[in-house]
Amino acid sequence: MSTKWGSFPKAAVDSGKLASLTGANGEVGAHIAAHKVYLALALEVDFHTRQVEMGMSFLQERTALARPMLGRALGALEQAGVLQVERDGYRNRYTQLLHAPNAFRQVPSYATRQALKLKLNRGVSVLAAWKLLPVLLYLRDGKTGDALAMHETLQRYSRVRPEHVSAGISQLVEWGLVRHRPTESNRNGHPSFVYRLAGDFGGGAPDGGLPTTPVLKPNRVPF
Template sequence: MSGRRFGRLPNWWSRSANGDDFLLMSLKSNDTGTGIAAMKCLLALSVLIDFHSRIAEVSLSGMEELTGLSRPMVIRGLARLEELGVVVSDKDYRTNRYELTIKSNDSYWAKVPVDTVRKRLKTISNRGIAPFTALKLYITILNLRYKDKTTVQVMHDTLRNYTGIQTNQVRHGLDVLYSSALLHLMPREDRATNEYQILGL
């Protein structure tokens, strides 16, 4: 068990000027493998970083173990995050160092459940559109959570708009998150929005 209940995921990239989520819109369904690797690496780093410096010291083997990715896919996922300016790496140390970036005018961040992600991230498959969609949805729901709440109320259309996924893919992605015990659908009388509990927060 980790000493911290939640990690810190800086999320300036979810608030671009045109209303799109810069990071998630940049990860395309024609390369799901790289997209899955990038999102798994991002979530892994968010539970590994020092809370204040936003830096994690972790080996490639450590990233493989946490994400369930092969070493080449860890390298590819981290490279994509660096390409997008979300991660800065320093390989001059014995163990690689990775910093999650912030913007000078936007230092907001999302809570990520440490123990849940450590245990469950690797259970999500590294191939296919459903896992790709699931990771986009999970990161979006983490970003939409407000203050100390552990649940998020949101419509499918909103999730689609943030992530760029097709409407008919939302349910399949959510099913992956339910089966991986990362998310729970709360019962609601009002069917206009769904309410999701982020497990582990």
């Protein structure tokens, strides 16, 4: 597995299954945890088999989540149909579902790991941020670290309520995962933005390289 980036199946986003974890019915905390766990596993999963075996203590350390919340998060991911869990005491085997050959999206390792350790596990804006991150990774231009999107596009893929999109993006900026700037308005007058994602996006299959890109400093100023 590469130490520069992990990956997740693009169908997790374009099927709407990750987006179904909306925090409804009082499940905001559990669904924040679910998105964090999904990305934490994406950083460790074997690129070819889409599987990883991991102890609960290791996963807990990676996500800054309590053990009971990990259980709720895994249950939510299973119910959403994006993860299969084979349980064996305190060490489980996890399999990303919906995968297909060459249909994956990269997750930058170092920057994402730093953000996952933040003990920010409550609130609508925090949930919006973790829901928007895989969407931005999904929309990223494969040759750069940039994703071009309107708020309506982000809302459609993530199912974040329109009034919470900006708050979610602000969280990602504060965590050093994204910088953004406006572009020219499109034909309908709706502004679009370029979102620059932090991290090392290498080409091809994992090669075991070391992380070289530090997490960005929190910055509210568009680049």
